Amino acid sequence: CQLVQDEGSRYHLGSRAILYESYVDDFLTGASSVQEARQLRDDLQSLLALGGFHLDKWASSHVEVLPEQNSTLKEIGCLDSPSLKVLGLWWDPILDQFKYRIDSSNEPLTKRSLLSRVARTYDINGFLGPVIFLMKSLLQKLWLARVDWDQPPPNDIAEQGKSVLQELPLLEELSIPRCILDPGWTSVQLVGFSDASTLGMAAVLYLRAETSAGVTCHLLKSKTRVAPLKTWTVPRLELGAAVLLSRLIQSSLPLNPSVVVSRIVCFTDSSCTLAWIHTPPHKLKTFVSNRVVQISENCPDANWFHISTHDNPADSASRGLLPSEFLADRLWWHGPSFLLDPIDLWPMNIPPESSKADDEIKSVQPVLVSQDLEQNRFSCLIDRSSSLDKAVRTCVFIIRFLFNLKMKCLKQPQASWLLGPISASEYREAKLHLVEVTQHEQLKSEIALLKKGEPCSKKYRALSPFIDPLGFVRVGGRLTHAPIPFKTKHPLLIPKSCQLAALICDFYHKFSGHGGPRLVLYLIQREYWIPSPRSLLRRRLFLCLRCYKFVAKPQQPEMASLPPSRVTPGRAFLESGVDVAGPFSIRNSNLRNARIEKMYFALYVCMATKAVHIEVLSSLSTEAFLASLDRFVSRRGLPIRLYSDQGRNFRGAAREISEITKFLKNTGQGV
16 A cells, blocks of 8 residues: 555564555454564554554454553453454454354244355355355255245255254354464475365365474365256366365465465375376367366466375365264364375375276377478469469569579679569569469369370360460460450460469459459450359459448338328328428419419328328418418318428418417307
C-alpha cells in the first residue's frame, strides 16, 4: 500500500505484516520470540498511526505481548471459554490452538438440513476433510435420488446421515496447534498426497520441517471434491486428484517471505497417473493431456512418486470418515511415519507402467511420404504466391541472384551484374520461365508425344498443339495468315487445374478494373489459352472480395402487417384516404387570350377496395377542400375515418369540423 511505500523503510517488521499478513482490516501474524513480537507490535502501531489508523482488539498467545490497555483482553478474561474467532476460526490464545464449535440441532435429516450443516461447518484449511467429504457425498446421493428439499431421504442414506450428524459434536474435542513451524528450522519441504475413489477425489498437503532437535511434520491443507455426475473411470479420477493436489500446492506458495521451501514431493497410489505425468503431453489424448499440462504448470518443481494405499493419508479423505473414526486417525494429522526419516530413506518408487495407461496414449500411425527430388523449385514459388506479379518479380530476383553469383565466381566487374529496377525484358523472361516450368510439370506426357511426332491425348487433340522453337507448347488453329502478333495467333497452352491459370485470371481481372468474365477472357486469350476457362473465371471472380461487395444483394426488409382498415370488409369509401395532386394549368375559357389558372385534384381512395373518387379543387385552401369533401360525402356517403398526410388544408378542415361539432353539441341541436 501507499503507506508502506512512503514510511515502510523505518518499520521492516510492520511493513511485512501489512503486505503479506493482513486481510482487509485484520492482521494475523506471529514472531519467533516475545521480543520480536513486541517489536512487531510497536512497528504496526507506529506505522499505521502515521496514516491515521489506530489498532484495537489485540489477542496473543503471550500476555506480555499485548498492549497495556486492551479492551479485548479484559473481555476474554471474564469469559468461561477463552476461545475467540480469528477470521472465522476459533482460536484459544492461552493454549495457542485452533478449535471447532458445532451447533447442536435436533432438526430432522433432509437435504436442506444437511446442506445447511455443511455450509455452517467452516473449515477453510480442510482440517476436517474426511468428515466434510462424507457429508458432501451424502448430499450428492440425495440429488441423484431426486429427493426434494424437505422430503425424508431413503433409508440407507438416512442411516448414514444420522450417524454423521449425531457424532458431529465430537469434533469439539479437536485441538489443532497453530504453530507448526519451530523457530529453529533449517530446511522446509512440502509433501503432498492424492487419492481418488468412485465417490470423489482428495488431496492433502503437509509441512515437513527439519530442526536441530529432529523432524516435525504437520497437516497444512487439504481439499476434497465429489466425483462429477458424468462418470469418469477410476484412473481419470486419480488424475483429477493429482490436479487437485497441484492446485493446492500452487495456492499455498509462497508460505511466507522468510520461509523458503527447499523441495516439493508428491505421492499417489495410481501407477496410471504416474505414467501419464511422466509422458510428454503431445503423446496423450486430449482429456489426459490437458490435465498433465495443468499439473506441470501449477507445480513445475514437484517430484512425483508412488505410495501404497495403506500409507496414503488422502485415502480416508476420498472415501469419508465418521467423526469418531476421524478422531482416531493419526495418519491424517501427521502423514505416514517415513516422513520423519531422512529423505534418502523414503520409498520413492516409480512402478512399471500399467496397461490401463496405454488407453489414453494416442495411437501412432506411420505415414510413408515420398518426395520428387526432381521437382522444380519454381513450381513451389507459383504455389506459394498470392498474385502473378509477385511470383514474376520473385522469379526475376532469383534469376538475378544466380546470374550475379556466376559473375562473381568468374570474377567479373560489378558493371556486368544485373542491378537496379526490374526491366521490361526481365519481367517478360521471368513470366515465360514460369510458363515453361508449369508446362513441363503439367504437360509432361503431351510434350513427350509431340516431340516424337505422335498425336497428343484426346483432352488437347482438338487444340492442335505444337512446340515452338523456344520449347513452349502453343495452340494451333487457322489464324496462321492473320495480321496479328504471333502470341495471339498461337497462345501459350496453360492447363486449367494449375495454380498459374488461377493467378493469370486474377491478374487480368484486376488489370481490367475488375471486369466481367467476357472482358477478362478476351484479355487472357490474347496471350494464353486455358481450356474450358469459364468455370475457372466464375470461381476466381466469386473469390474477389471487392466484386463480391458490389454485386451483393441487399437484404429484403420484413414488411409489417396491414392495418385493420385494409383487410376489414365493408362498403366502398367507409374508410378512405385523401390527398391532393397538382397543380395543373387550365384555360378558363376558349378565347385566344384566355387567362391560364391553376387547379388541383382531390383524390379519395377506399382503403379496402382501392376505389378512387376524384374532385376538382380551385385552390389549396381549407374552404376549397371542405367543398370537395361535401361533394364526396353527397356522392359516396359519410366515411367513418379519413386518412391524410396532415397538410395545412387538411388540418384546417379538421379544426373547422371539430369546432362546428362542438358548437352543435353545446347548443343541443345534435349533428
